[in-house]
Amino acid sequence: MSPDDDSLIAELLAGKHRALARVISKIEDRSPGYRDLVSALYEHTGGADVIGITGSPGAGKSTLVDKLAQRYRDRDETVGIIAIDPSSPFTGGAVLGDRIRMASAVGDMDVFVRSMSARGTLGGLSTATMDAVTAMDAFGKDKIIVETVGAGQNEIDVVRAAETVAVLVPPGSGDSIQTLKAGILEIADVFVVNKADRDGADRTVQELREMIELESGHGFETAGHHGSNSTRNRHGTVLDEGRGGADDGDRDASQQRWRPPIVETVATTGEGVDSFIGELGAHREFLERSGEGVEKARKRHAEEIRTLLREDLNATLETELDRSGGVETLAETVRRGETDPYTVADEVLAPVTDCLEELDADESDCE
């Protein structure tokens, strides 16, 4: 690592905001040496809770994230926010507007808001996001909130960076609930019906509840599980004192399997944010208790390793291609009928295969 990067790391670990900002830029740009940076930061991570927030455009993600950050700050916890907005597929340009809605973070450097553009890259976004989370974690943030773009396949990718995923559903989105079934239901740890003061909120909650019940299959009633604002009291009570036979069943079930609760919020006024925070905490507790947190972390790291390996192999392949005379030359031999693409691919790949096996061995070591 270059001496500049060394001092950058030292400054970041010392809590210098500028250094954190610069490291995230290097991560975003994939600038030379960024991988060494992230790798050096890794040993300092593990302290942060990572929360992902996703949902359709206009669902109120930014406003809710702002309120979340405010509550965490009230509890003296430091917050990092990564807000992702789409970029233009034509120019690569972007207007990153989430910051405007994060008014309560203003003037408080302990809320570190970073806007990221999706930059339209293939899967690159999720890697950059994960690395940015690593940087914030190493910096010492207690809570890291990742807010995804409004729609698209990316959000599921991005969410891999988070331990707890909240999906925002605006009221009256009966049709969009249909589309939720396939994708978002599977990634949600907590459902948030935001704008709960609007018409149709009750129906949306009802529809979600039915969907969750179908999904979980066991038919445990949710009554008593949510609907009260005393979620914070519920921590511990559920664990420490049984509340009758039915509850034991619930407890057993909840130890093995998480059922996504539904929280109703009005982000603009802050209503319901406390019970949302309660459910986030409950999920965190569940992850620790059930061992699923360990499982999730393992999966996440496996995915990271795979992604990095793919990047490495791609680079190696490019080098091999150059060594074989470049793809143009090879293509020309095929055009002249001297060989065929399959044979060429085999030939180019042959020296790489050894390399690949070696890397595969590394991967299983790490897992």
Next chain:
Amino acid sequence: MVSTQEGRSIRCLVSKVGLDGHDRGAHVIARAFRDAGFEVIYSGLHKAPEEIVQAAVQEDVDVLGISILSGAHDTLVPKIMDGLAEYDAKDDTLVLVGGVIPDEDRQELRDAGVAAIFGPGTSIEETIEFVRENAPER
């Protein structure tokens, strides 16, 4: 090296500072910057100098554009520059001021570290060109 270069993108913060509610110009600039392929963070209206400094530092922008039409540039801009200096961000941030700035005030702003001042009638192309040529190398 070549493959990593394509990731580099010019980041700009377009900001409105102080008691000045005219943001049409800022919107036009934000849009034009976006179309030029820059990543634009818009601050929103009525920001205090500290808020702009906070955003500029956290977002690690290459370019900070300050739009002022209120006439308070002589107090607000130096405050922003001082704030940037406090976070070691002054030297490698290209600071531009847009708006109505009387000629006699311009030198003072330049002395404070403002790279360019774009008054009424400046073409958008000119501004974009200036950013492309002067965005700091990092």
